[in-house]
Amino acid sequence: MKRQSLDPRVASLVAIMIAVVYVLTRLVQIPIGSQGFVHLGDAAIYFAAFAFGPWVAAVAGGLGTSLVDATTGYAQWAIFSLLVHGIQGYVAGLLTRRIPGLYGQLIAVSSGGLILIVGYFFAGILLTGIGEAVTGVLPNVLQALSGGIVGIPLFAAVLRAYPPLAQWGAFGHWTE
Numbered sequence: 001m002k003r004q005s006l007d008p009r010v011a012s013l014v015a016i017m018i019a020v021v022y023v024l025t026r027l028v029q030i031p032i033g034s035q036g037f038v039h040l041g042d043a044a045i046y047f048a049a050f051a052f053g054p055w056v057a058a059v060a061g062g063l064g065t066s067l068v069d070a071t072t073g074y075a076q077w078a079i080f081s082l083l084v085h086g087i088q089g090y091v092a093g094l095l096t097r098r099i100p101g102l103y104g105q106l107i108a109v110s111s112g113g114l115i116l117i118v119g120y121f122f123a124g125i126l127l128t129g130i131g132e133a134v135t136g137v138l139p140n141v142l143q144a145l146s147g148g149i150v151g152i153p154l155f156a157a158v159l160r161a162y163p164p165l166a167q168w169g170a171f172g173h174w175t176e
Contacts, residue, residue, distance in 0.1 A: 013052060014059050020044045021064025021085075026072070032139040037074075041065050042147025043154060045089045046112065050105055050155040051165055054093030062086025076127055084119035088112040105152050113144030 025041030032038060041064060049057035066082035069075060092108035099107055117140045124133030159165050 010056075014056055017044070017048045017052065017056055017060035018064045018067070021048070021060050022067055025065050025068040029072070030139075032136055037072075038139045038143045038146075039065075039068075040146065040150060041068070041085070042088070042112070042116070042143055043150035045085060046092055046105075046109060046147055046151030047155050047158070049089050049093035049108060049112070050096050050151070051158070052093070052168055053097060054090040057089030057093040058086045059089075061089030077123065080120065080123035080127075084116060084123065087119070088115045091115060102152070105155070106148075109144070109148030109152065113141070113148065116140055116144050 021041050021044040024044045025039040028040050029037040030039075041061075044064070045057055045061035048060045062082040062085050065085040066078040069078040069081050089112070092112040095108040095111055096104045098104070117137060120140050121133050121137060124136050
């Protein structure tokens with residue numbers, strides 16, 4: 001089996017998307033008790049999924065959000081953020097690839113949101129107990145919704161401004 005090297009353009013793109021997720025996760029943080037905070041990082045995860053496909057979104061979402069946890073006093077959540085947001089980004093990118101267009105994006109956001117809500121609910125049970133985990137459900141629903149409300153129009157605007165974006169991600173070679 002021939003080993004493929006990582007394309008420097010892909011590595012650069014992933015690094016940029018990790019930084020974008022990190023910044024949007026750090027930029028606005030609304031605390032939700034001991035469960036962490038609500039943020040806009042999901043918008044960047046969905047943008048990465050729509051624009052660049054499942055692998056870029058998984059790595060950017062997982063690493064971007066877990067790095068924020070590790071640097072803001074929520075280090076105990078970092079492994080869960082890596083897994084939850086990584087799976088969220090991968091699934092959203094995969095669904096967008098299989099079901100193109102706005103309909104696919106809506107399904108991707110709904111599925112990614114469900115992964116976010118369920119994933120953090122179980123993480124909350126492990127870290128803080130069932131009572132705190134239940135109180136985190138509504139904020140996570142709001143976070144999932146806000147990610148889609150911002151991420152879908154953001155992707156549409158960038159695609160309108162830069163049409164070659166359509167050849168990447170869900171439609172192109174970057175995610176094979």
